[in-house]
Amino acid sequence: MPTGGRPTVRSRRLGAALRRYRVAAEYDQPRAAEVIAAHQTRVSRIETGHVIARPIEIRALLKAYGVEDDEVRQKLEALAKQSKRRGWWLEHAAHLRPDYLDHIALEDDATYIREWQPVLVPGLLQIPAYTEAITRGSPTYIAPDRIAPLLKVRQGRQAKIEEGGSMYSAILWEPVVAHPLVSTEVHREQLAALLEIAQRGNVTVQVLPFSAGVLGAVTSAFSTFSFDSEPAVEAVTLENLRGTSVLEGPEVLTAYANMYDLLRSSALAPEASLQLIRGVLRRLKEDTS
Numbered sequence: 001m002p003t004g005g006r007p008t009v010r011s012r013r014l015g016a017a018l019r020r021y022r023v024a025a026e027y028d029q030p031r032a033a034e035v036i037a038a039h040q041t042r043v044s045r046i047e048t049g050h051v052i053a054r055p056i057e058i059r060a061l062l063k064a065y066g067v068e069d070d071e072v073r074q075k076l077e078a079l080a081k082q083s084k085r086r087g088w089w090l091e092h093a094a095h096l097r098p099d100y101l102d103h104i105a106l107e108d109d110a111t112y113i114r115e116w117q118p119v120l121v122p123g124l125l126q127i128p129a130y131t132e133a134i135t136r137g138s139p140t141y142i143a144p145d146r147i148a149p150l151l152k153v154r155q156g157r158q159a160k161i162e163e164g165g166s167m168y169s170a171i172l173w174e175p176v177v178a179h180p181l182v183s184t185e186v187h188r189e190q191l192a193a194l195l196e197i198a199q200r201g202n203v204t205v206q207v208l209p210f211s212a213g214v215l216g217a218v219t220s221a222f223s224t225f226s227f228d229s230e231p232a233v234e235a236v237t238l239e240n241l242r243g244t245s246v247l248e249g250p251e252v253l254t255a256y257a258n259m260y261d262l263l264r265s266s267a268l269a270p271e272a273s274l275q276l277i278r279g280v281l282r283r284l285k286e287d288t289s
Contacts, residue, residue: 007049009102009235009246010083010109013227015047016248017076018061022047025065035064052083075228082109088156095149099244103223103237106246107157110166112226114233116263118173118208118216120181121190122223123154124161125170125197125205130190133182161203167231169204171263173216177207177280184284191281198274206267207276215266224256233257 007015022032029047033040036057045051053061055077062073089096089104096104107113107124115122121130131154135147142150161168177194180187198205208216225235236247236256247253268276 008083009105010079011052012049012246012248013235014053014076014079014083015049017079018053018058019047021062021065021067027065032061032064035060052080055080089153092149092153095146096153097243099246102246103244104153104157106223106225106235106237107160107166109227110225111228112167112231113161113169113223114231114260115168115170115221115223116219116260117170117176117221118219119176119221121172121176121194122170124158124168125194126154126158127186127190127193128155129186130182133186137182161197161200164200164202167202169206169264171206171208171260171267173208174210174276175216177277180284184288188281188284188288191277191284194277195274195281198270204270205273205277206264206270207273208263208267209276212266215263219259219263222256222259224253224260233260 022029027035029040029043032043036042038057042051046053046057053076058076058080059073062068062076067073087105087108089101089108093101113124115124120126120134123131126134128151131151132147135142135150160166177191182190194205197203210216221239223237224233225237226232227234233253233256234248236253238245238247247256267273
């Protein structure tokens, strides 16, 4: 059973993949259950992520569904093993919401991460002082003794990007850069850090300018994740008042992939974006000199 007795994003991804192949092969769950000599309930629980399929079950089901690609089989078997692996973030589980744990697990597995942020600097790009400032200023009360563990988790998440473990792209609406939500000093430090981080080979930062019109104002923050060598979107997360929602439906994934492409094509090119950030940073320094 997945850690904690609840489906994890990994077990759900495995189950969703097996369901897609079953439906494509025009098998119903009772017929799939016969393939692995199990009750229909097991197939149902595998497909919802409540139970992790064994390698022998994965092989038998894929063979029955006519999926002969060894790469697909290896990917699903690896996903089954990862579903049982205890991630580094679980050491901090007492301080984190279950939905936030799901988001971190997606980041940890992803080969491509893309984010759109119209309000804040994305968490993977935040310096500790910025994270602490927005955490303390959040309308959702967070006990002071929880802030240090949250900062540690944020730094743990950033290690994936720092080590080049995934390709990372972020699009920020111009107000994120131009209008500080924290002290001017912290904002300057954050902008300087953005310029430095954007020099990494696996990181791209773009700014959607005011001149793009209402696009930035009508599109709420979201992140997309891909898990293969190609950047096809396989999961999306949204931040809202109730926490983080993970979206995995095919139509939803397509919609958010298209929206990110629209935002990217409307944003300034990477070098022009960095020029804009440099200009804002320069003005902030002049205003306080």
